[in-house]
Amino acid sequence: MFDPATYFIVIDDFRTMRVIVKKTLNQLGYSNIIEAEDGAQAFVIMQKAHADGSPIQCVVSDWNMPNMSGLELLKKCRLDPNYKGVPFMLVTAENEQKQVIEAAKAGVSNYIVKPFSVTDFQTKLTQVYARHFKKAAA
Amino acid sequence: MGAPKINKDFFRAIVARAFINAVEKTVETYTGERPRQGTHEITYSLNPPYEVAGIVDFKCGGMDVMMMIVFDTSSICSLYESMLAEKVTSLTPEVQDCVGELANITYGNAKTPLSAEGYDLPMARPNVSLTYQERLKDRSCLHLPFETKTNLKIGLILAV
Numbered sequence: 001m002f003d004p005a006t007y008f009i010v011i012d013d014f015r016t017m018r019v020i021v022k023k024t025l026n027q028l029g030y031s032n033i034i035e036a037e038d039g040a041q042a043f044v045i046m047q048k049a050h051a052d053g054s055p056i057q058c059v060v061s062d063w064n065m066p067n068m069s070g071l072e073l074l075k076k077c078r079l080d081p082n083y084k085g086v087p088f089m090l091v092t093a094e095n096e097q098k099q100v101i102e103a104a105k106a107g108v109s110n111y112i113v114k115p116f117s118v119t120d121f122q123t124k125l126t127q128v129y130a131r132h133f134k135k136a137a138a
Numbered sequence: 139m140g141a142p143k144i145n146k147d148f149f150r151a152i153v154a155r156a157f158i159n160a161v162e163k164t165v166e167t168y169t170g171e172r173p174r175q176g177t178h179e180i181t182y183s184l185n186p187p188y189e190v191a192g193i194v195d196f197k198c199g200g201m202d203v204m205m206m207i208v209f210d211t212s213s214i215c216s217l218y219e220s221m222l223a224e225k226v227t228s229l230t231p232e233v234q235d236c237v238g239e240l241a242n243i244t245y246g247n248a249k250t251p252l253s254a255e256g257y258d259l260p261m262a263r264p265n266v267s268l269t270y271q272e273r274l275k276d277r278s279c280l281h282l283p284f285e286t287k288t289n290l291k292i293g294l295i296l297a298v
Contacts, residue, residue: 093246115167
């Protein structure tokens with residue numbers, strides 16, 4: 001599982017879901033959590049964090065947001081050498097196959113459907129970790 | 139090819155079921171309790187006894203549909219506390235944000251089974267209203283009340 005010192009960014013235009021995700025991460029032992037209201041704001045924060053030497057190490061983003069959606073942010077990250085390998089989990093209220101395929105093509109690490117429990121979230125996050133780091137360690 | 143055309147009976151059977159399931163799942167996840175569905179009502183110009191609504195407008199099967207998830211202050215404050223572990227007693231901006239997110243989750247969860255039925259609902263963004271009754275005037279409304287054992291009351295309204 002991710003180290004407790006991992007830097008997360010939680011992105012959602014609804015404060016409610018940001019707080020739920022943040023509290024879920026807190027319950028799982030993580031406290032380095034930055035919030036953003038949309039993909040555009042998140043990318044600026046990620047750039048600054050990278051420049052400051054404390055880069056974001058895992059992104060948890062809503063899909064459907066104004067300004068820049070979660071999918072657009074994911075595509076932007078995957079094209080940028082600084083963020084192309086950053087674990088990226090999409091949070092969505094929908095579970096349509098075409099969406100799942102679109103996200104997979106864009107390089108998403110995993111996705112979780114709202115509403116979710118702490119256990120659901122932990123399972124997804126463990127899968128994200130395994131996908132990014134267990135292969136590298138093998 | 140557009141979505142299949144639907145009549146009102148079909149709307150009630152298929153579309154309403156998708157939204158009912160979405161409300162039940164959402165409330166159960168956040169309260170640990172599956173709500174009971176009360177007796178539905180179908181009427182024009184509904185004037186239900188709730189104080190705040192999360193609203194999503196969308197097209198389905200050639201119909202303009204408005205979905206509302208509605209609450210009285212006490213119930214949404216109680217649900218907010220279950221979701222966020224923060225005590226509230228009034229319809230603060232944070233509580234209204236929560237109503238919007240609940241509408242978002244309900245719509246998104248209903249969208250998935252409807253897509254499997256051939257109704258390709260668009261992505262939509264909810265809005266929150268304290269004067270939502272105005273939007274129900276002269277519309278055919280299906281009102282489905284839900285209640286939990288802990289007296290949390292929720293309304294689902296589908297208006298066409």
